[in-house]
Amino acid sequence: MAVPNPPTSRDVARLAGVSQATVSYALTGRGTIAAATRERVLRVAESIGYRPNLAARSMRTRRSGRLAVVTGATLDNQLRLLAGAGEVAEAAGFVMETHTVDGTVEERTARVCDLAGSRQYEGILTLVPVLPEALSEPSDDAPAGQDDGATPVVAEATFDEQMRTLGDLADASTVEVFVEALVAAGYRRFVHVAGPEQFASARARRDVYVTSVARAAADPATPDVVSLGVLGGSWSGDDARRAVAEIPADALPVAVVAANDFLAAGVLRGAAERGWSVPGDLVVTGWDNVEMGAFMMPSLTTVAVDFPEAGRAVMRRLVAAIRGEPRPGPGRPIHRIVWRESSGDLPGVAPGPAPGPPR
Amino acid sequence: MAVPNPPTSRDVARLAGVSQATVSYALTGRGTIAAATRERVLRVAESIGYRPNLAARSMRTRRSGRLAVVTGATLDNQLRLLAGAGEVAEAAGFVMETHTVDGTVEERTARVCDLAGSRQYEGILTLVPVLPEALSEPSDDAPAGQDDGATPVVAEATFDEQMRTLGDLADASTVEVFVEALVAAGYRRFVHVAGPEQFASARARRDVYVTSVARAAADPATPDVVSLGVLGGSWSGDDARRAVAEIPADALPVAVVAANDFLAAGVLRGAAERGWSVPGDLVVTGWDNVEMGAFMMPSLTTVAVDFPEAGRAVMRRLVAAIRGEPRPGPGRPIHRIVWRESSGDLPGVAPGPAPGPPR
C-alpha cells in the first residue's frame, strides 16, 4: 500500500487558493492578513489534518523549541521535579528531552558541555551537579535580549570551588530549626547521623548541624549543649542502626538529627535493639517525608520537599535565561517541616497529623 | 559583538577542498569515498568544531531520531524506569522527549494520539495506561520493514475491553506465591488490604488474591482456608490502619496481603493499636520494596520491582516496532519476592536479609 505523504503547507495553500506565504501567516499569526482569508486557510488546514513540519520550521527560524534536561538515574524524586519543570517548559512553548547521565563530576560536566555544543537545544537544565564551567546563564545586569550565541545552561545544583553544592534542593537551613526547637524543648546532647560525603545534600545537612549545635553551645543560656558526634556516613539505614550503638547510655536523652528518613528509620530500629524508647530516650528527625515515615512507630518528624515546585522554579530560570530576561526571584519555599511523634512534644510547635496513637 | 554562525557542511567542504556531498559521505559513512579523503574531511570538521544541523538532516531524511515518552507525574519509580528506557533508546540512536500527562483515560489517550499524529516522533512510549485505540505496534506476522506510515505507539500498560490493565508492571502473579506460602505455613484466614479501584495494579493484586485464596479453599487438603474479606480501597496507609479494626479478634492468626508497602505499614500500626504482634497474631506482606520497609519493626516482606529492566524491556519493544522487527520475547522477570520478618518463618523460604533482630 502506498504511504500518503502528510499534507504540507503547500497543499493547504493550493486547496485554499492562496500562496504558501499566506498559509504561514495565517498559522503563525505573524504578518498582516484579512480575517476572512485567515479563517478559510485554518479551515482547510484543519480539514486535511495539516500539521506543520517542525524540523522545517526549525531550520528556517533557527529555533528548535527543544530543551534538554539532564538527570541521574538514582534520584527517584526527580520525576516529580521533572513534571514541574515540564509544566513550565510546555507553557513556554518548549518540549523537553531527557538525558540520563552518570559517572564522575567531570564526566557529567563533559556531557552537559557536549549537549550545549550540539546546538540542538535552546537551553539545557541539569539536575545533576556539574562544575561551574558547564554553566552559562546570562548575568543579571546583561541587557535583556542579548544573545552571545551560547546555549544557556542552568543547573539545579552546581559545585562551587570547594566542591560543595549550591541549589535549592541542597539547602539545609531547616536543620537549624530542628536544633533550635530541640534545644528549646530541653535537649542538650545531640548526634548527627550523616549521609555520604559525596552527596551535597548530606554535606550541607551535616554542616548546618555542626554550626547550629555550636551556636547553641555558645549561647550563654544553654552552655551545656553539646554534640556527641557525627555518625554514619552512608545512606544505609543499617549503618544508622549500628550507629546507635555508639551513643553512650548515660547520655540519654539524646536528640538525633538524621540526614534522611532511611537513616532515621535505622535509628529507630537501633534504639529498639537497645531497649530505648522514642521519643523519650531518643528523639529523632529525618528528611524527605518518605511516605512510610508517617506509619513508622513512632511516626517520623521530617522535612517535606516540594519537588514539583523545585522543578518549576529551576525551569523558570532556564526559560528566563533563554529569553534573555533577568533571573527570576525566589519562588515559594520548597522545604517544610512535618512534626510527628519521633521528635516528641515540643513547645510552640504544631504537630503534624499522625495516623494514630503510637502504640 | 557579532554572533558567529556555527560552521556548516559547506564550510567544511570549502576548507577541505571537496564538495558538500563528499563531506556528507565522509560523515555519515554512506556512499563510496577514498579513505584519505575521508580522513581529511573528518580532520577539518573536527578542527572547526563542525556539528551537523540535525533539523536539516531530519528534514532531508524524514527521520527525526526522536521518541516521545509519556509519563504521569505521580509515579516516582518511573524515573528509574525512564533511565532504563533511555539507555536502550540511546543505544538505538534516538533521543527521548518526555511529556507529562494527567487527567482521565480518555484525555490521556487523546494526548497520545495527538503526539502520534504530530509526526514529529519516530515512536511513542506511554507509561501511563491508555485505551487500545491509541496503540499501533506492527503485528508479529507483518513483514519486517513494512511501514504503513503510522507512528508506532507502545505502552507499558494498556486498558483492555474490561478496563483492566495489561503490562509487565501490573502483573500480580506474585500474590499467588504469597498465598501459597502462607497456606503451606499453616495460615487459614486471609485478608486483603486493597488499593484503589482505578489503579490497574491494585485491581490485579486484588484479583489474584481472590482467586488464589479460592483455589486454596477448593483444595481438599486445605478446605478451611477462607478470605475474611477485601478491605481498604485507597493507597492511604491510614485507611489500612483503620481496616485492621475490621478483623475479628477471634480469627487470629490472620495473614494480611496488602496491595503495597504503605498499606502494609498501616496494617502494622493498626495491629500495634490492637495489641497484636506481627508476626504472630498477624503476618503481613507488602509490595514495592520501599526502602523504609527494611527498617520497619518488623521489617516488611514485599515484592521488589526491577524498574530499570521494565524500562529497557518496553523500550526494546518500541525500537523493534519502529524498525519493523517482530516484538522481542520477554526479558528477565521484573518481580522478586523479598522475605522479611513481617511474614514470619515460612517453610522452604529463604528469608531476605533483615537489618537486625526485630525488637
Added chain:
DNA sequence: CTGAAAGCGCTTACAG
C-alpha cells in the same frame, strides 16, 4: 492585504 522568490543546511540519486 497577498504572492513570488530565496534560502535555512543537509542528503541523495545521478552523471561523470
Added chain:
DNA sequence: CTGAAAGCGCTTACAG
C-alpha cells in the same frame, strides 16, 4: 571515487 544539482517544508523580507 567525486561533484553539481535538486529538494526536504517551512518562513520572511520584499515587491506589488
